[in-house]
Amino acid sequence: MQQAEAFLTTGNEEETAHIGELLGYFLSYPLVIALQGDLGTGKTVFVRGIGRGLGVEEQISSPTFVLLKIYDGRLPLYHFDFYRLSDEEETIELGFEDYLPGEGIACIEWAERLPHLLPPEHLQVRIERTGEEVDDKRCIWFDPGGTAAEKLVETFFEAVTWRTNGNLHMELPG
Numbered sequence: 001m002q003q004a005e006a007f008l009t010t011g012n013e014e015e016t017a018h019i020g021e022l023l024g025y026f027l028s029y030p031l032v033i034a035l036q037g038d039l040g041t042g043k044t045v046f047v048r049g050i051g052r053g054l055g056v057e058e059q060i061s062s063p064t065f066v067l068l069k070i071y072d073g074r075l076p077l078y079h080f081d082f083y084r085l086s087d088e089e090e091t092i093e094l095g096f097e098d099y100l101p102g103e104g105i106a107c108i109e110w111a112e113r114l115p116h117l118l119p120p121e122h123l124q125v126r127i128e129r130t131g132e133e134v135d136d137k138r139c140i141w142f143d144p145g146g147t148a149a150e151k152l153v154e155t156f157f158e159a160v161t162w163r164t165n166g167n168l169h170m171e172l173p174g
């Protein structure tokens with residue numbers, strides 16, 4: 001099934017982290033996850049959740065200034081932020097290609113700044129404010145590139161039911 005784009009909505013930071021965490025439980029092979037969204041929409045919050053789902057114990061903070069942080073989890077988590085990258089040279093210095101996807105989960109904030117670096121097989125997660133600028137509601141879009149990412153999104157959406165009353169129901173993967 002072509003799972004072109006699917007989305008969930010959240011009402012606060014913790015809910016966004018929770019969605020990331022649930023996705024994290026389903027990650028069992030190396031994958032690149034590109035996070036798109038304006039400044040302050042919740043990309044880092046979402047990755048923090050993924051880290052929880054991967055069993056990362058260390059506190060995850062924004063890699064904006066260091067460009068890459070690596071965490072130990074069930075699979076390693078490589079957390080990139082391209083916002084401050086000045087040019088492509090820097091990604092080479094970071095050893096970027098070794099992590100695409102490498103042995104673990106490569107989460108990249110602002111990947112759209114260097115879109116050609118993304119491998120065809122990746123999952124795009126786009127976070128948008130739904131209304132007023134001060135609103136806490138977010139729409140989280142899942143756009144899989146490639147068959148493995150499609151399968152992941154499909155399995156994830158089958159298991160998760162996000163209700164507008166704020167209750168989340170899911171069955172963990174067997």
Ligand SMILES: Nc1ncnc2c1ncn2[C@@H]1O[C@H](COP(=O)(O)OP(=O)(O)OP(=O)(O)O)[C@@H](O)[C@H]1O
Pocket residue numbers: 010011012013014015016017037038039040041042043044045046062064083109135136137138
């Ligand atoms: N529904 C929501 N989901 C996520 N974050 C939310 C939500 N509502 C409000 N927030 C707030 O939005 C901010 C998101 O910050 P975060 O650092 O994750 O953004 P970001 O997309 O990584 O930004 P940057 O582009 O600067 O890296 C936090 O202050 C968080 O409390």
Ligand SMILES: [Mg+2]
Pocket residue numbers: 043044045062081109
């Ligand atoms: Mg961030």
